[in-house]
Amino acid sequence: MTDDIFILHNLWMIVATILVFIMHLGFAALEAGLVRQKNTINILYKNAIIPSIGILTYALVGYNIMHAVDISSVFRLGVHFPGGDGQDAFNDKFTFYTNFIFQAMFAATSATIVSGAVAERIKLTPFLLFSTLYTGLCFPIIARWKWGGGFLDNMDTPFYDFAGSTLLHSAGGWAALVGALVLGPRIGKFVGGETKAFPGHNIPLATIGVFLLWFGWFGFNGGSIGGAYAGQLSQVFVTTGVAAASAAIAAHFTSHLLFKTFDITMVFNGILSGLVSITAGSNLMSIGEAVMVGGIGGVMVVFGVRLVDKWRIDDPVGVIPVHLFGGIWGTLAVGIFGKLAGWSQLISQIIGIGVVGIFCLVFSYIAFKIIDKIMGLRVSEKVEKDGLDVHEHSMHAYPYFGRKE
Amino acid sequence: MTDDIFILHNLWMIVATILVFIMHLGFAALEAGLVRQKNTINILYKNAIIPSIGILTYALVGYNIMHAVDISSVFRLGVHFPGGDGQDAFNDKFTFYTNFIFQAMFAATSATIVSGAVAERIKLTPFLLFSTLYTGLCFPIIARWKWGGGFLDNMDTPFYDFAGSTLLHSAGGWAALVGALVLGPRIGKFVGGETKAFPGHNIPLATIGVFLLWFGWFGFNGGSIGGAYAGQLSQVFVTTGVAAASAAIAAHFTSHLLFKTFDITMVFNGILSGLVSITAGSNLMSIGEAVMVGGIGGVMVVFGVRLVDKWRIDDPVGVIPVHLFGGIWGTLAVGIFGKLAGWSQLISQIIGIGVVGIFCLVFSYIAFKIIDKIMGLRVSEKVEKDGLDVHEHSMHAYPYFGRKE
């Protein structure tokens, strides 16, 4: 280790940290753009608070849960850097501080995934409480199993999830599914045999969100390398870019075939599904494989949106098709295309998906139910009809639109 | 070549790639903000799909067209990295994969330039088809002439275009001109002797676009160095920043003198014109020269907008004054200020501008005409009047604005 190369790897991790940070604006803009106008402030408020909850809970407990080498340190409050100061080297690529802040930003994205599925009907404080539990406990425990050197990493054929198709995305997707089921659909969503579409209120805002998510994803996947190694970094950028592109085009054609119109939200879903899908194996795939992984993700998400509707699950911004289905697909794709351990790899992938899924389902169910008992999860019918902005926030997102002033 | 410096140069190229990527959000936001509300989804849809088309066509044919060393490889489908894997070194600064993804993002911007000029009246599928042809064939052929070591690079006094004032911007500008002429003006734009202004529907959105374009341009010009060399990189940043600033101020005063009001879209045009103008010589200019090149670009664009109107060409977001006029000016400026080969340099610049222009005019004309024959380019009068969002996309950009819900 020379100092120079240490500074260089550390610099990339720092840049990747900012890129993951800006994904929070991506989620905020996407989700806000896709909800109804009357709930805009509410979803923005959540997304403005979540990164802060993520950073602070990761400092308080998450970092130790994920990294502690002995069991007593797991329960220690406040970041513990064993045998050193935060400025010291965590490994030969970056400092403890860098390790902390990159992962804190990363952990914070896990709660954001959930927020879209429970939008427009969950009370603010219960949601923030769930987010705190989820980013502070659930995510670090899961992440420890693999990235902290836990049992998923120690199987004969280790589970492979490069940047979190399962550990972050499908995990968040399961929690989102539980949230959507526990809360039930929004009033008027499923009436009789009909499914009513509630169009997003500001599509340019959602567009900004999707692009920023794609932008940040280069840091999300690229930072997961843990350094700036030229070959790997450039490959991850190529596969991330290509998979999203392929998924966008696939969703474009699939949704046009199905719906006979060019639904821009399907292109958004496609891009995101492509990104989620490539995440687990973005450092393993060739360009052609990335085209396939992303393309299948892009087709799947269109059918996924329909399926979730058919199941009468109300998922306002498409979290389940994108993060849950896409995450599972991406994790399996590693077993199929990743040139790792063949069938036994595919089995390990299924085990990882299953174990994480069961844990997240149970954790989220218990967490949501306890919070529901204590303070109630769902807003009243009046609040839901009037919109959460007026009742929870005493504000309008656009108080002057349509007025002269 | 040490490994460290290779990783370092490669890292900058990767960061530059993300910066060029985010220019697509810049174009999306700018163009959407400057069209009428009823065509918002349509322009966002195009801009969300174009980067994907760009990446995929560059993977399929563009990369090979631009880089192939023998003629048979030109016609090969799928990226071909001669004698290596994508992770291997393309040169002593970055990998094949980096070369591919930086240029793919770059190529994708070429189609985006066109979209603004044909906005609000071109059908979606024909436009996407044109974009595919343009980014997949036209741009890589032109780029090969110079950056692939072609004839423009092998003249006695080589044509000089550092980051693409001509190869990308004026090229796109010519295609935009052809598109605008083939389609004709929007209904109601030129009635009798009058030119009607159709104000952009969301100026904050356009502002976001302009800033993101400026932001990304630092990577567009800075990445064109092909490495992180401190002296060159810092110079390119300075000239890029200074030229845009100078152009903004120049446009501010020029448009106020002409129109007696502070038209923010003229400041936007100024900034972009300054950026286009400095692109060809951003690694050659001093601070003072950058002030002049940008300043002239900023004055020119205000008159350019008027001129295009006077010619009764309908260019909804000002593509022709910004990218065509600015690109030509910037390319000529290299011959004037660039301290290269004097008069013979200026002649080479004119040759480059001319050859690229003729090729783009012919290519675009044929492409638009063939597509028009097959499926028609322009939407029906009813669709144009109602807006493309309702007919092509069955959506509204802001379905609740001005309503209580």
Add this chain to the structure above:
Amino acid sequence: MTDDIFILHNLWMIVATILVFIMHLGFAALEAGLVRQKNTINILYKNAIIPSIGILTYALVGYNIMHAVDISSVFRLGVHFPGGDGQDAFNDKFTFYTNFIFQAMFAATSATIVSGAVAERIKLTPFLLFSTLYTGLCFPIIARWKWGGGFLDNMDTPFYDFAGSTLLHSAGGWAALVGALVLGPRIGKFVGGETKAFPGHNIPLATIGVFLLWFGWFGFNGGSIGGAYAGQLSQVFVTTGVAAASAAIAAHFTSHLLFKTFDITMVFNGILSGLVSITAGSNLMSIGEAVMVGGIGGVMVVFGVRLVDKWRIDDPVGVIPVHLFGGIWGTLAVGIFGKLAGWSQLISQIIGIGVVGIFCLVFSYIAFKIIDKIMGLRVSEKVEKDGLDVHEHSMHAYPYFGRKE
């Protein structure tokens, strides 16, 4: 100094430059989102012009004022790089050009701070003139006192302000205070004993602004290191992230206790106050100290907003509580938590705050008063009531909203 490490440090400074640049979009979006709809174009126009003014004045006079080694060079027009070309090394970390462009972007933010406090009632040209004087003269003079090796840096216990809680933020806050006082409140703001709230017109836009400011702040603080040193850089990122997070949560609870509602603008103020607060000592604080510095900043800002209202000062976007109060607090916090020279450090901090404050108050007062004499600062009552967009810009920000077209 090896060449490699020079290129590496320079690269980080270049990346930090872009991050500071995008803060201008952050300010534009935040301020535009928080003003009334009728003044949207006006505030965007200012913010689009300010970075250009900043870059050009810094090139013309600012750089020399801040860096000149002899008195005659202070008055020299045009950037003077002593003994070298811009591409040459300024120090062992970066080039002259890098030094120039990073600081030019930095200087430009100083004027932006003021714009929010004088919004919705100041004429455009007088404001731009003030900005020119402020970024061209006031900021470089103050900055020279510390960062140019001036008297604040040469006290027995040197004043400490790592990235500008005082030199940039509280300085701008004082100028904002003077501006708000000289102009007086907007019509209808304080009537009888009542304070009327004028809600911001576009909260999603403001959200984009806050996130981009936070994003850019990593470059603002991180670039102030003057290199990519791994330990320091990662620490600055951690403290910057943690302080903002802590402040957001603190503002969330404080404002809910006070106002019984979840006011998203208070969370925005909290985030920004946390960022301003940590700026002076972001390279000195531990995680726990950053939590405290940010948390106190977050509580303070909520009371600060109330206090400014109580004083009947009209500060439309909360500049004074965020930048002035936060800047003072952050500078004092260095004396309290910074483990520097104990009481004598705290005294030096107070001296620095005081000297900068007095200079800014006097400079701004004289500048505003002279400009007022020459051309009048405030728009007419009619213009204010109709909105500046119609009168100064002949435009609407959203000409079609609430209409069918």
